[in-house]
Amino acid sequence: MKFGVHTSIAGGIDKAVVRAEELGCDTVQIFSSNPRGWKARELNEKEIAKFKDNLTKYNISPVVIHAPYLINLASPKEDLYQKSITALKEQVDRANKIGAQYLVLHPGSHTGGGVEKGRKRIIAALNEVLSNKQLSFQILLENVAGAGTAIGTTMEELSQIYNNLVDRSQVGLCFDTCHGFAGGYDLRSEQEIEELLTVIDDVFGLDKLGVIHANDCKGDLGSNKDRHHHIGQGKIGNLGFEKLVNHPQLKDKPFILETPIDEAGDDEQNLAAIRDLIK
Template identity: 40%
Template sequence: MKIGAHVSIAGGVDNAVDRQLDVGGNCGQIFTTSPQVWQEPSIDEEEAASFREQTAEKLEGPWLIHSSYLVNLATPKDDLREKSIASMQAELDAAERLGVQYVNVHLGAHTGAGVEGGLDNAAETLDALDVPDGVQILVESDAGSGTKLGGEFEHLAGVLDRSEQDLGVCLDTAHSFSAGYDLSTEDGVEEAVAEFDDVVGLEHLKALHLNDSKHGRGTNKDEHAHVGEGEIGVEGMTAVLSHPELRDLPFVLETPTENGKSFEWNVDRARELQQDA
């Protein structure tokens, strides 16, 4: 089973490998810099080499780099678009240096441009990027609040269809549930996976963010819960983890640290649910 968590790179990006091992993970996700500010990654070659070597020796992989929260691919504003392109290009270049396979990004909000206009903007922004060989951009599903895109599978398919890049998809279970897809039952998961395959194509699904949701289906609220302890619950999480089209994909946890439960608890819980299915 490929499962891990979003871990810190504090003290050097190479420290992320041991942090991943500490929570029982064998793949995972990182930020290369603070996601709250416009700041390019600062990774020296010694750190990058150590990260690559340790990953090859100790983990099954893959790693994902999560882009800055400030990136907005769908924006109609030229200045924000240029900043988003620069930020994404820096992440892609960092991924190449680190040997990281995926850079994960949200589509962002169209802020009045409309869904179709926002999808056009997102594709144009993505097409302005120089994606290195061996690196792929993953567009992440969203909870769909306000004018944010990615809550509907059609949004993901729309960008994949419009863009000239070889894009993949990262499906976040909490986001998709909050956006309205019923992932709380075995039948619901089966129906959602079938719909994703019909609309987007399962061949494009490369990773999952495995998060339960603190809020109900269709609320468009993005707040993560421990695996099996939110509104998706044990049945839904088990169905996701054991689904034949999903079970071999990398699962990355972005669960909270609260109530005495950390990433390690969630990694163990996910493995237990998959094995018991």
């Protein structure tokens, strides 16, 4: 099975791969630029070449890029909406350049504009970004915890976006366990996991489930609180993660940790904790 961690790109994207190797990752997730800034620093050719060399040398794949948090394709504000589309196009170009396999995106928050209007804006934005583009990777819509006016908590909500895209071939799903649990999916229950996978298969097809974000959850089931916790120490607990990592239909999926770093060594601990659950 493949496990990885979201690692820092401080000092260059190539350094993120070195960090991943030091942690013992099989796969890795990064931001391709500052996640809280609009302006993305230009990646130079040398840095990209080194990044790719490191991936080969350390046998790390797939590469997952997480889109910046500022991007909001559901925004009712025209300036922010246009800025978000431009920023996503830029992220798409960067993902192509560095040879990523996936670009993970939170669908967006309607911030008072209403769910339906927000959803329409997300669909229009994605259609624009994908039009006449042949990507070497997939854009993965990530389920969210459902805080505030965020869209995409349930698979049904995500399906209403996905089913209205002109080109679905380049879009898939990233399932975040913390967001899922906070959004109402009881991942401690074998039956609920089965039901969830059935819905995912019906909506997207299980092969479109590109990445699992494996995060334990501080909040209660259905609390809509996006608060990640260490594997086994949250409300999903080992009870849930044991079922997830041993599920035959999830065995080939990359599991990426976005768990907190409260102390040095926490990433190593969390990786060990989740790997320990494999039977």
